[in-house]
Amino acid sequence: METIYLDHAATSPMHPEVVEVMTKAFAQTFGNPSSIHTEGRQARKVLDDARTSLARAIGAKDTEIILTSGGTEADNMAIFGAANMLKSKGKHIITTQVEHHAVLHACEKLEKEGFEVTYLPVDESGRISIEDFKNALREDSILATIMYGNNEIGTVQPIEEIGAILKDHQAVFHTDAVQAFGLEKLNVDDLQVDLLSVSSHKLNGPKGIGFLYQRTGTPLSPTFFGGSQEKKRRAGTENVPAAVGFSKAVEIAQNQMDSKRDQYEKFRSIFIQVLDSESIQYQVNGNEEHSLPHILNISFKGMEVESFLVNLDMSAVYASSGSACTAGSIDPSHVLVAMFGNDSEALRNSIRFSFGLGLTEEIIREAAMRTAKIVQRLAN
Numbered sequence: 001m002e003t004i005y006l007d008h009a010a011t012s013p014m015h016p017e018v019v020e021v022m023t024k025a026f027a028q029t030f031g032n033p034s035s036i037h038t039e040g041r042q043a044r045k046v047l048d049d050a051r052t053s054l055a056r057a058i059g060a061k062d063t064e065i066i067l068t069s070g071g072t073e074a075d076n077m078a079i080f081g082a083a084n085m086l087k088s089k090g091k092h093i094i095t096t097q098v099e100h101h102a103v104l105h106a107c108e109k110l111e112k113e114g115f116e117v118t119y120l121p122v123d124e125s126g127r128i129s130i131e132d133f134k135n136a137l138r139e140d141s142i143l144a145t146i147m148y149g150n151n152e153i154g155t156v157q158p159i160e161e162i163g164a165i166l167k168d169h170q171a172v173f174h175t176d177a178v179q180a181f182g183l184e185k186l187n188v189d190d191l192q193v194d195l196l197s198v199s200s201h202k203l204n205g206p207k208g209i210g211f212l213y214q215r216t217g218t219p220l221s222p223t224f225f226g227g228s229q230e231k232k233r234r235a236g237t238e239n240v241p242a243a244v245g246f247s248k249a250v251e252i253a254q255n256q257m258d259s260k261r262d263q264y265e266k267f268r269s270i271f272i273q274v275l276d277s278e279s280i281q282y283q284v285n286g287n288e289e290h291s292l293p294h295i296l297n298i299s300f301k302g303m304e305v306e307s308f309l310v311n312l313d314m315s316a317v318y319a320s321s322g323s324a325c326t327a328g329s330i331d332p333s334h335v336l337v338a339m340f341g342n343d344s345e346a347l348r349n350s351i352r353f354s355f356g357l358g359l360t361e362e363i364i365r366e367a368a369m370r371t372a373k374i375v376q377r378l379a380n
């Protein structure tokens with residue numbers, strides 16, 4: 001049976017062109033970019049070029065890009081780095097109940113250190129309200145960290161509106177754009193964000209690399225100490241081949257953004273059409289209007305997520321119960337709890353299908369059919 005990978009929000013395979021440029025970089029660009037000899041200078045040039053194209057993708061300057069080991073590090077760097085620098089101006093932070101754990105657990109750690117955190121609630125579509133945000137904002141707020149698009153249900157938050165509200169406020173504005181980057185047009189000036197996190201492996205680049213965008217002048221203390229790499233903001237010898245692969249992946253994603261978006265919208269409707277034609281009882285979770293196109297989260301009436309995932313796996317359809325970090329565990333998703341409360345059936349019967357490289361309409365139809373067959377067999 002042909003395997004069908006529908007877990008691209010957890011991670012997505014490397015694009016063949018990314019593998020190609022990285023293979024070349026591994027073989028040819030081994031120098032340390034901090035070395036002053038020719039070998040080092042060549043590596044520096046390759047790294048600088050990669051950084052320039054990463055910066056260009058979000059309308060930033062090269063100096064505003066801090067390469068990290070991925071989205072988790074970028075989120076942690078933003079939150080601890082800003083909180084540490086601004087603590088003399090206030091100790092209040094605003095975030096949402098539906099952030100990735102890289103943000104939530106960082107905020108929880110800061111609470112233990114004496115910061116006060118407001119976790120904004122969301123509606124049943126997973127969206128915060130601007131009114132709630134305005135009400136939560138205080139004179140002593142120093143940081144707002146609100147994700148761009150949710151990794152479990154795809155809901156997009158009103159980032160531009162929050163950026164406008166914070167324009168003349170002391171609070172630094174961070175957004176986790178890990179799921180959105182590559183599928184949404186992100187311009188840091190339009191969004192008016194100060195800090196923005198991105199990860200390479202979600203858009204067909206290598207794992208273990210990402211970046212934090214830091215607007216010039218935004219206070220941020222370093223989290224690593226050592227050499228003067230990344231303008232002393234993140235010490236450690238740079239991973240040049242990964243940076244090359246990352247920038248290639250971003251270049252491809254930028255070129256294909258519109259066609260990818262259209263394709264994933266189509267996949268969504270095909271999947272749903274098949275469920276309808278097989279008379280499956282389901283509910284799509286998320287926001288119809290404000291949504292990332294590659295994430296389709298569905299509750300299936302009468303199903304239990306663990307046995308469902310095992311059966312999908314046996315049918316060679318690889319999906320997930322939500323965030324990659326909680327996959328395989330029976331903990332209910334904090335995102336679905338925030339949307340529906342503790343007692344909702346959706347906590348036990350929701351599956352996330354996510355689209356990406358290599359899929360076709362035919363494959364999606366087949367995946368939906370296999371899913372429908374399992375529901376017909378198991379639903380009670």
Ligand SMILES: Cc1ncc(COP(=O)(O)O)c(C=O)c1O
Pocket residue numbers: 009010069070071072073075100102147149150151176178179199200201210324
């Ligand atoms: C929204 C979001 N933020 C952060 C991360 C963490 O990124 P990384 O896996 O690169 O550490 C993820 C990964 O699942 C994510 O989906």
